[in-house]
Amino acid sequence: MTASVTIGEFSRLTHLSVKTLHHYHEIGLLAPARIDPSSGYRRYETAQVPVAQLIRRLRDLQMPLAQVRAVVEAPDVQTRDQTLRLHLDQMERELAQTRDVVASLRSMLTLPVGELTVEYRFMPAFRAYAVTDRVDRDSIDDWCSETFGLLGEIAGRYGINATAGATYGDEFFTDDVGEVVGFLPVAPDQPALERVSLVDLPASYFAITRHDGPYADFDRTYGALGSHVAEYCEVAPGPIRELYLTGPGDGAAASDFRTEICWPIQRLPTPKG
Amino acid sequence: MTASVTIGEFSRLTHLSVKTLHHYHEIGLLAPARIDPSSGYRRYETAQVPVAQLIRRLRDLQMPLAQVRAVVEAPDVQTRDQTLRLHLDQMERELAQTRDVVASLRSMLTLPVGELTVEYRFMPAFRAYAVTDRVDRDSIDDWCSETFGLLGEIAGRYGINATAGATYGDEFFTDDVGEVVGFLPVAPDQPALERVSLVDLPASYFAITRHDGPYADFDRTYGALGSHVAEYCEVAPGPIRELYLTGPGDGAAASDFRTEICWPIQRLPTPKG
DNA sequence: CTTGACTCTCCGGTAGGCGGAGGGTGGAGG
DNA sequence: CCTCCACCCTCCGCCTACCGGAGAGTCAAG
Numbered sequence: 359m360t361a362s363v364t365i366g367e368f369s370r371l372t373h374l375s376v377k378t379l380h381h382y383h384e385i386g387l388l389a390p391a392r393i394d395p396s397s398g399y400r401r402y403e404t405a406q407v408p409v410a411q412l413i414r415r416l417r418d419l420q421m422p423l424a425q426v427r428a429v430v431e432a433p434d435v436q437t438r439d440q441t442l443r444l445h446l447d448q449m450e451r452e453l454a455q456t457r458d459v460v461a462s463l464r465s466m467l468t469l470p471v472g473e474l475t476v477e478y479r480f481m482p483a484f485r486a487y488a489v490t491d492r493v494d495r496d497s498i499d500d501w502c503s504e505t506f507g508l509l510g511e512i513a514g515r516y517g518i519n520a521t522a523g524a525t526y527g528d529e530f531f532t533d534d535v536g537e538v539v540g541f542l543p544v545a546p547d548q549p550a551l552e553r554v555s556l557v558d559l560p561a562s563y564f565a566i567t568r569h570d571g572p573y574a575d576f577d578r579t580y581g582a583l584g585s586h587v588a589e590y591c592e593v594a595p596g597p598i599r600e601l602y603l604t605g606p607g608d609g610a611a612a613s614d615f616r617t618e619i620c621w622p623i624q625r626l627p628t629p630k631g
Numbered sequence: 632m633t634a635s636v637t638i639g640e641f642s643r644l645t646h647l648s649v650k651t652l653h654h655y656h657e658i659g660l661l662a663p664a665r666i667d668p669s670s671g672y673r674r675y676e677t678a679q680v681p682v683a684q685l686i687r688r689l690r691d692l693q694m695p696l697a698q699v700r701a702v703v704e705a706p707d708v709q710t711r712d713q714t715l716r717l718h719l720d721q722m723e724r725e726l727a728q729t730r731d732v733v734a735s736l737r738s739m740l741t742l743p744v745g746e747l748t749v750e751y752r753f754m755p756a757f758r759a760y761a762v763t764d765r766v767d768r769d770s771i772d773d774w775c776s777e778t779f780g781l782l783g784e785i786a787g788r789y790g791i792n793a794t795a796g797a798t799y800g801d802e803f804f805t806d807d808v809g810e811v812v813g814f815l816p817v818a819p820d821q822p823a824l825e826r827v828s829l830v831d832l833p834a835s836y837f838a839i840t841r842h843d844g845p846y847a848d849f850d851r852t853y854g855a856l857g858s859h860v861a862e863y864c865e866v867a868p869g870p871i872r873e874l875y876l877t878g879p880g881d882g883a884a885a886s887d888f889r890t891e892i893c894w895p896i897q898r899l900p901t902p903k904g
Numbered sequence: 905c906t907t908g909a910c911t912c913t914c915c916g917g918t919a920g921g922c923g924g925a926g927g928g929t930g931g932a933g934g
Numbered sequence: 935c936c937t938c939c940a941c942c943c944t945c946c947g948c949c950t951a952c953c954g955g956a957g958a959g960t961c962a963a964g
Binding site: 375377378380381385394396397398399417422423424 | 923
């Protein structure tokens with residue numbers, strides 16, 4: 359039913375390099391069926407080929423070895439397939455995202471840098487329903503769709519007609535993980551709810567510009583606005599705000615999204631610097 | 632027009648971490664505009680933001696820093712955009728490929744392992760038009776479409792009615808790069824041509840199985856056939872052959888591809904081992 | 905003058921291996 | 935039986951693209 363082969367033969371059967379097999383043995387992911395006690399030679403069984411191939415495929419998909427291990431060591435087929443399916447879904451989302459970045463980079467090649475229109479605005483303090491979390495940058499899309507799904511639902515139920523927004527702490531950008539607050543402005547006498555908290559956002563001056571288009575292009579607008587602020591304003595501490603004038607919740611296409619990006623500043627800049 | 636900022640501010644403008652900026656400085660990819668001689672503090676210019684953002688985007692697409700450097704240091708915009716467009720095309724091909732692997736992995740989850748039908752056959756020596764190259768595994772798809780495009784064209788022009796194939800040296804699988812020979816069998820008196828060489832393929836016994844479906848699933852059939860050979864046959868040296876019974880050149884869908892995989896063996900196996 | 909936020913350099917570690925040195929094995933041919 | 939060569943072993947360092955932290959210097963506000 360099954361034959362014993364040397365590491366070189368096994369390498370040919372699985373298309374994994376000898377070095378890789380050594381590595382997988384060392385970390386205990388794929389140990390040879392037995393080891394010759396005198397020579398130390400590894401002997402693999404042909405029955406191990408399918409496992410090795412599964413590992414190879416998962417690695418081809420950039421799955422980290424830790425996750426690969428979770429898959430191949432899954433106690434039963436159901437668990438294994440479930441884990442796998444999750445990763446595949448994940449992969450497909452990332453693929454779509456990469457496609458977006460590629461597309462936006464392409465458009466960046468053909469389209470010139472647009473003019474930047476910056477508006478200075480004082481935003482008074484206001485109360486809002488809010489969802490606060492420490493969010494990882496990789497999962498911000500999921501988090502947003504969940505959060506603004508919830509806030510949108512609440513807005514509909516209570517007849518709140520306000521523009522939702524979010525604040526992003528500095529660490530979110532610099533450390534790729536930080537505090538994010540999704541908010542929906544409400545009247546000061548709005549009652550508390552279970553699923554969202556009630557917060558007061560502080561007043562501040564802001565340098566504001568509108569970003570038109572998909573979120574994949576945000577970095578350019580951020581950079582342009584940030585450069586502008588660095589040149590003409592005094593930066594104030596506190597998180598950056600985004601106001602989602604038109605977003606996915608409005609059933610618009612990504613190219614029709616409208617977002618205001620609000621950079622906190624100390625005061626209105628003096629005309630001419 | 633431009634303002635000088637500290638590394639921390641620059642980090643916020645570009646969403647690159649301070650550590651990353653240090654790194655880019657060290658390798659000379661993105662040096663600060665100037666360095667304070669007394670304190671050693673880096674000072675960046677806001678004019679550097681777009682470059683930094685380009686780098687960030689390219690890194691998001693997994694582009695190695697060496698290539699990123701080639702792009703940002705391109706002498707003119709034409710060169711740069713050309714390099715970039717090439718990489719983006721490349722990316723999109725890889726994306727498509729990844730999608731295929733994901734799809735095949737999904738089907739692997741649902742479909743059982745098929746029966747393996749192995750046939751033993753003696754293949755006499757024959758002459759063929761051939762294209763021989765040292766091919767990298769990453770570029771095998773491109774190489775094949777080019778090679779078999781050429782061979783197909785020649786077959787059409789000279790009225791050759793034979794099944795094209797290829798041989799793959801061991802190193803192609805074990806080292807991810809090796810000699811590949813695309814061939815088109817011809818009569819022994821076939822005249823030489825300019826664009827392809829004329830080679831004689833040696834006779835050998837083979838263990839042969841037919842792989843039905845897209846090439847992304849090859850590894851399973853390879854593993855199954857290889858395991859079979861390891862159990863029942865004596866492996867012979869020499870490259871593995873593939874015969875493309877039905878392939879992309881025949882206008883078929885990937886699921887209708889038919890390929891014979893031929894594993895060289897010493898002799899016909901003795902019935903019952 | 906202190907405090908706290910920033911910044912500097914240097915060292916070490918991470919994943920997932922690759923490449924090579926130095927030395928032991930195994931089977932085939934002579 | 936010997937020798938040869940291909941194969942195998944372990945160990946060490948290197949690779950990319952950074953991250954984390956230590957220890958020390960710097961800057962601006964209070």
